[in-house]
Amino acid sequence: MRAQSLLLSLLAASTAHAHFTLRNPEPLGKSAAKQDTGPCGGYTVDENTPITEFHVDGEAIAYSSSHPEVHVLFRVVEGNKADGSNLQWSQVFPIVEQYGSGDFCEPMVTAPRSLVGKQGIFQVVQNAVDGMLYACAYVKFVSGSVSPLPDSCKNGTGVDAAISSDPTLEALMGNTPTTGSQTTSAPSATNTPSQGTTRSFSLFAGVVGAAVAVVFGGL
Numbered sequence: 001m002r003a004q005s006l007l008l009s010l011l012a013a014s015t016a017h018a019h020f021t022l023r024n025p026e027p028l029g030k031s032a033a034k035q036d037t038g039p040c041g042g043y044t045v046d047e048n049t050p051i052t053e054f055h056v057d058g059e060a061i062a063y064s065s066s067h068p069e070v071h072v073l074f075r076v077v078e079g080n081k082a083d084g085s086n087l088q089w090s091q092v093f094p095i096v097e098q099y100g101s102g103d104f105c106e107p108m109v110t111a112p113r114s115l116v117g118k119q120g121i122f123q124v125v126q127n128a129v130d131g132m133l134y135a136c137a138y139v140k141f142v143s144g145s146v147s148p149l150p151d152s153c154k155n156g157t158g159v160d161a162a163i164s165s166d167p168t169l170e171a172l173m174g175n176t177p178t179t180g181s182q183t184t185s186a187p188s189a190t191n192t193p194s195q196g197t198t199r200s201f202s203l204f205a206g207v208v209g210a211a212v213a214v215v216f217g218g219l
């Protein structure tokens with residue numbers, strides 16, 4: 001069963017397919033045709049782009065994935081552009097390894113409170129079996145946490161995630177994991193994933209750690 005679904009997704013990976021579909025916040029565009037093109041899967045913000053509220057104390061990030069295993073980076077930047085090397089990205093959740101294809105949602109993703117009242121781009125970058133994949137949403141940062149959770153916020157059967165690390169994704173944040181933290185780049189809510197703990201504990205710790213980083217970053 002597992003081998004069969006892996007085979008199917010490997011076959012699917014060789015043809016054009018919806019690698020993953022961002023459900024919340026609303027993506028810049030719905031086609032996955034250029035999802036392997038950074039920074040936003042071939043989309044930019046224009047006058048028709050939908051804008052979604054992003055609650056800085058807890059937002060639901062939901063997508064559905066066609067891949068059985070991906071590493072994922074979630075980050076935000078102020079403004080309406082996601083390309084350029086001098087952008088001040090803030091990582092809003094630890095890098096996770098997400099297993100199982102289907103619906104996935106992190107219901108309590110936090111962003112720096114200093115962004116409240118501003119507009120920005122939320123970006124998901126996945127390191128998947130068929131390469132790097134991108135989706136963005138145009139958001140307006142608001143205070144508080146989202147309530148109720150959107151209907152799209154659910155985990156499919158067998159879908160789970162654990163705090164992980166991924167050198168390629170970390171490199172996007174300017175981190176150089178192999179040589180320690182000699183380069184301190186722009187201030188952000190970056191959280192260093194802890195290793196060697198049990199999956200659920202480490203994910204919980206990561207969420208708390210990210211929240212603590214945001215709280216202290218906002219003081």
Ligand SMILES: *[C@@H]1O[C@H](CO)[C@@H](O)[C@H](O)[C@H]1NC(C)=O
Binds near residue numbers: 153155
């Ligand atoms: C989905 O699974 C992740 C990883 O275990 C968990 O953090 C998250 O809270 C779950 N989402 C929902 C909506 O239960």
Ligand SMILES: [Cu+2]
Binds near residue numbers: 019020
């Ligand atoms: Cu794919």
